[in-house]
Amino acid sequence: MKDVRLEHANGAEEPVIELGNEFAEVQIRKIHTRNGVRLLISSPKSGHSIALCPLELEALTWQNQDSLSLLINNPYGPIEQVQLNE
Amino acid sequence: MNDLSQMLADVRRGMIPAYVYNDEEVFKLEKEHIFERSWIFLAHESEIPEPGDYVVRRILEDNFIVARDEEGQVRVMFNMCLHRGMQICRAELGNASHFRCSYHGWSYRNDGKLVGLPFHNEAYGGEDGFSKSGQSLLPAPAVETFNGLIFANLDPNAQPFREFLGDFAFYLDFYTRQSGDGVEVRGPQRWRVKSNWKIGAENAAGDSYHTPQTHRSVVEIGLFREPTGAKRKEGALYWCDKGGGTTYKLPPGTFRERLRYVGYTDEMIDRMESSWSLEQKRLISDDGFMISAATLFPSFSLVHNWPKVDANADDDEVVPFITMRVWQPISATETEILSWFIVDKNATEEFKEASYKGYLMCFGSTGMFEQDDVENWVSITSIAGGSMARRLLLNSRMGLTSADKPLNTPLADFHGPGLAYVGYGEFNQRALLKEWADCIERPLDQKEQLAMGEKILASGTKGREK
Numbered sequence: 001m002k003d004v005r006l007e008h009a010n011g012a013e014e015p016v017i018e019l020g021n022e023f024a025e026v027q028i029r030k031i032h033t034r035n036g037v038r039l040l041i042s043s044p045k046s047g048h049s050i051a052l053c054p055l056e057l058e059a060l061t062w063q064n065q066d067s068l069s070l071l072i073n074n075p076y077g078p079i080e081q082v083q084l085n086e
Numbered sequence: 087m088n089d090l091s092q093m094l095a096d097v098r099r100g101m102i103p104a105y106v107y108n109d110e111e112v113f114k115l116e117k118e119h120i121f122e123r124s125w126i127f128l129a130h131e132s133e134i135p136e137p138g139d140y141v142v143r144r145i146l147e148d149n150f151i152v153a154r155d156e157e158g159q160v161r162v163m164f165n166m167c168l169h170r171g172m173q174i175c176r177a178e179l180g181n182a183s184h185f186r187c188s189y190h191g192w193s194y195r196n197d198g199k200l201v202g203l204p205f206h207n208e209a210y211g212g213e214d215g216f217s218k219s220g221q222s223l224l225p226a227p228a229v230e231t232f233n234g235l236i237f238a239n240l241d242p243n244a245q246p247f248r249e250f251l252g253d254f255a256f257y258l259d260f261y262t263r264q265s266g267d268g269v270e271v272r273g274p275q276r277w278r279v280k281s282n283w284k285i286g287a288e289n290a291a292g293d294s295y296h297t298p299q300t301h302r303s304v305v306e307i308g309l310f311r312e313p314t315g316a317k318r319k320e321g322a323l324y325w326c327d328k329g330g331g332t333t334y335k336l337p338p339g340t341f342r343e344r345l346r347y348v349g350y351t352d353e354m355i356d357r358m359e360s361s362w363s364l365e366q367k368r369l370i371s372d373d374g375f376m377i378s379a380a381t382l383f384p385s386f387s388l389v390h391n392w393p394k395v396d397a398n399a400d401d402d403e404v405v406p407f408i409t410m411r412v413w414q415p416i417s418a419t420e421t422e423i424l425s426w427f428i429v430d431k432n433a434t435e436e437f438k439e440a441s442y443k444g445y446l447m448c449f450g451s452t453g454m455f456e457q458d459d460v461e462n463w464v465s466i467t468s469i470a471g472g473s474m475a476r477r478l479l480l481n482s483r484m485g486l487t488s489a490d491k492p493l494n495t496p497l498a499d500f501h502g503p504g505l506a507y508v509g510y511g512e513f514n515q516r517a518l519l520k521e522w523a524d525c526i527e528r529p530l531d532q533k534e535q536l537a538m539g540e541k542i543l544a545s546g547t548k549g550r551e552k
């Protein structure tokens with residue numbers, strides 16, 4: 001899941017923040033599109049990355065532990081519909 | 087092991103069969119009868135101050151995650167994945183909202199709740215095959231905190247900690263409640279020594295007699311002025327419920343003057359004044375004793391000393407430090423020591439640094455006291471393994487007459503609880519080993535098993551594979 005914006009976006013000059021613990025490691029960087037900004041989060045180990053817009057990021061602030069647990073639930077892909085119904 | 091009832095009888099009269107310090111069968115009894123059902127210190131709350139902070143600690147081979155969950159509650163969870171038993175947290179400390187097993191990727195919240203099984207539907211048919219709702223990492227059977235100290239017990243029917251601790255709490259406050267906000271810790275340092283665990287525990291409980299000999303060099307180089315033979319014998323030894331310790335006799339003075347003598351600053355003394363009870367303060371002001379080493383049965387010890395930290399300072403410029411440790415048995419002949427530095431949370435940074443330096447000079451893997459002590463203990467352990475040691479009863483009767491009467495009468499006006507004596511004696515080592523003997527003698531209970539993820543059928547019987 002490489003984000004296409006990665007190839008076009010501009011952000012090489014932005015500082016990269018690395019965060020890790022024994023369970024995961026991520027790199028975080030602000031990237032610029034022609035008309036705005038996103039936060040690029042990438043996982044060097046899995047090769048996954050995602051670029052979140054400010055609204056998506058704000059949406060994280062109104063999640064609780066249960067909804068974040070749902071995200072973590074399946075390490076191989078997005079939340080499955082069955083999980084949502086459980 | 088020779089005959090069990092004979093061994094226990096010998097220990098109870100203060101004649102210690104030397105082999106108890108190096109014997110596989112004795113160690114097996116200790117594991118089951120003592121460590122699997124005693125209150126064992128795991129961590130201090132200040133080691134996990136924020137939600138998600140965790141440390142990994144052990145009781146024997148049982149490995150636990152000690153975490154502060156997102157709600158701020160302290161949890162002690164068995165560090166074994168409910169699936170195939172992989173150890174979940176493998177780093178010794180960290181911060182995480184969820185733990186993910188590295189084997190098949192099950193994930194758990196930091197309060198232990200199982201939240202994710204990859205391919206739950208495909209692999210198990212969802213909740214029907216593996217009911218994950220309500221499943222959690224196994225909590226430690228019993229957990230309690232006192233002054234921020236987190237203790238756990240592997241026995242679900244254990245006596246409540248506060249009851250077990252009894253009035254030894256009076257003494258624990260001197261180390262861990264010097265102000266209303268409590269203490270913070272640094273460490274632990276962790277290392278292994280080829281010594282039986284009991285030797286160190288007994289030493290800290292009451293061996294004021296070894297200090298002038300074993301630690302002579304510490305006095306000679308001017309690091310610590312107190313442990314001369316003449317001074318140590320004026321200290322009181324006390325035993326109270328499940329623990330006991332040693333003290334030093336202080337020169338004449340008030341509560342404040344005596345605390346200044348061991349190096350506390352006035353602002354720290356102010357806080358002690360308001361957080362200790364009248365009786366606790368009178369132990370210092372009226373009786374003139376300052377707590378030093380102590381042990382709480384079975385394997386938790388504390389030390390309070392006041393060395394000269396700055397080599398160029400005047401002789402009376404000392405800095406006090408406090409340290410606590412766990413004697414974690416690895417085998418009959420090896421112990422893992424975990425050693426923490428403790429300091430009043432509200433102390434100045436300057437005091438904290440000087441006190442920490444004093445601790446490092448004296449204890450921990452670099453400490454001078456530590457080196458001196460361990461030499462002895464390794465040697466005892468090694469020589470206790472031979473056949474001659476099976477014939478030898480060590481005399482641990484110091485302070486008693488042949489008729490079992492104490493040489494000196496107990497202090498009548500001592501302000502601490504329990505029984506206290508002035509002078510040398512092995513009262514505390516005997517009291518500790520008497521606890522040990524009682525614990526070994528008490529029969530074991532049946533252990534219950536817990537099945538994970540298996541549905542309980544309506545009839546109440548468990549589901550079986552057809």
Ligand code: FES
Pocket residue numbers: 167168169170171172187188189190191192
């Ligand atoms: S052992 Fe932990 S997920 Fe399988």
Ligand SMILES: [Fe+2]
Pocket residue numbers: 289296297300301455459
């Ligand atoms: Fe010592």
